[in-house]
Amino acid sequence: MNLVLxxxxxxxxxxxxxxxxxxxxxxxxxxGDMFREAIKNRTALGAQAEKYMAAGELVPxxxxxxxxxxRLTQPDTAGGFLLDGFPxxxxxxxxxxxxxxxxxRSLTAVVNIEVDPEILVARLSGRRVCAxxxxxxxxxxxxxxxxxxxxxxxxxxxxxxxxxxxxxxxRLAVYHAQTAPLVQYYRESxxxxxxxxxxxxxxxxxxIVRELRNRDR
Ligand code: AP5
Ligand code: MG
Ligand code: ZN
Numbered sequence: 001m002n003l004v005l006x007x008x009x010x011x012x013x014x015x016x017x018x019x020x021x022x023x024x025x026x027x028x029x030x031x032g033d034m035f036r037e038a039i040k041n042r043t044a045l046g047a048q049a050e051k052y053m054a055a056g057e058l059v060p061x062x063x064x065x066x067x068x069x070x071r072l073t074q075p076d077t078a079g080g081f082l083l084d085g086f087p088x089x090x091x092x093x094x095x096x097x098x099x100x101x102x103x104x105r106s107l108t109a110v111v112n113i114e115v116d117p118e119i120l121v122a123r124l125s126g127r128r129v130c131a132x133x134x135x136x137x138x139x140x141x142x143x144x145x146x147x148x149x150x151x152x153x154x155x156x157x158x159x160x161x162x163x164x165x166x167x168x169x170x171r172l173a174v175y176h177a178q179t180a181p182l183v184q185y186y187r188e189s190x191x192x193x194x195x196x197x198x199x200x201x202x203x204x205x206x207x208i209v210r211e212l213r214n215r216d217r
Contacts, residue, residue: 001026001080001216002105004087004096004191006182007113009171010120010127011197012204014136016113017084019205024212026080029071031064031088033134036160056162056170058088058178065095072099080108088179093186109215110186111208113197117172124168128157142201 001024005013014030021028035053038046045067052059068086071077087093100106115123126139128148132155137144144150148157162171186192193211197204 001082001108001212002100003081003108003212004083004110004186005085005113006110006179006186007197008115008117008120008175008179009168010123011113011115012123012201013084013113014134015142015201016111016205016208017082018135020208020212021082023209024080024082026082027076028082028084029068029077029086030084030134031059031068031086032084034067034071035059053162054167056167056174058174061089061091061095064088065092068092068096069099072103087182090181090185093182107191109193109212110182110191111212112183112186112192112194113204114194115197119198120172121165121168124163125165127160127163129160130155131158132156 003020003026005017005020007013014033017028017030020026032053035046035049039050039053040046045063048063049059058064064086068083072081083096087096123138123141126141128137128139128144129135130137130150130153133150133153135150135152136142137157144157149155150157162168183192193208193215195204195207195211
């Protein structure tokens with residue numbers, strides 16, 4: 001299964017991706033996580049991406065397209081993949097289509113997680129992520145068993161630097177201007193699978209799996 005997870009910041013892409021990738025045994029490819037890893041390791045890519053991410057702006061298309069194309073040539077993606085946070089602009093979507101076509105592959109579905117903007121701010125300001133394994137928590141709706149410590153690997157839970165109110169607002173504005181047009185793009189190609197993301201994490205997950213199984217039959 002070759003999947004894309006679409007949705008505004010805080011919709012639950014990362015949360016659902018952790019589970020979907022286990023369910024279908026496909027690698028979870030998050031461009032945001034790749035950039036955060038690069039920043040942590042002080043690579044040249046990290047240095048390029050950092051200023052855009054800190055401001056809540058998108059990293060330029062040519063950089064992102066390059067790293068995703070590179071990632072999708074790795075053998076673990078041959079049996080399927082789950083893209084989280086890519087594509088995020090129409091040129092990125094077109095580049096992905098072209099790349100897949102050239103490699104005799106195509107997308108199975110684009111899951112669009114829909115959530116009202118007011119809910120998104122609350123989700124992002126209360127989010128905590130594991131600095132070691134990337135697992136996602138929320139202080140109110142999904143707390144870890146021990147405060148500040150990851151349930152899965154006992155890593156430290158941190159507050160993402162772009163999860164401050166002013167940056168969140170800009171990320172939402174950038175989403176509406178640059179990423180929302182992809183909803184229509186994928187609707188037209190018949191790949192869009194809209195999901196109501198305002199319900200409990202488990203309910204959202206059950207619906208996604210049910211819909212994907214229907215589509216895969
Ligand atoms: P990225 O890391 O992709 O961030 P994002 O799109 O802003 O999305 P988030 O990770 O913030 O939200 P999410 O949907 O994953 O929600 P989560 O599951 O964590 O990108 C960061 C930056 O990198 C960008 O701003 C850009 O600069 C750059 N970048 C990345 N990709 C790029 C690209 N393709 N092109 C250009 N630049 C790129 O959930 C959020 C919170 O809500 C959590 O606390 C969670 O516990 C909680 N929650 C989740 N689901 C529910 C639910 N159903 N009910 C209650 N709470 C819930
Ligand atoms: Mg995420
Ligand atoms: Zn962890």
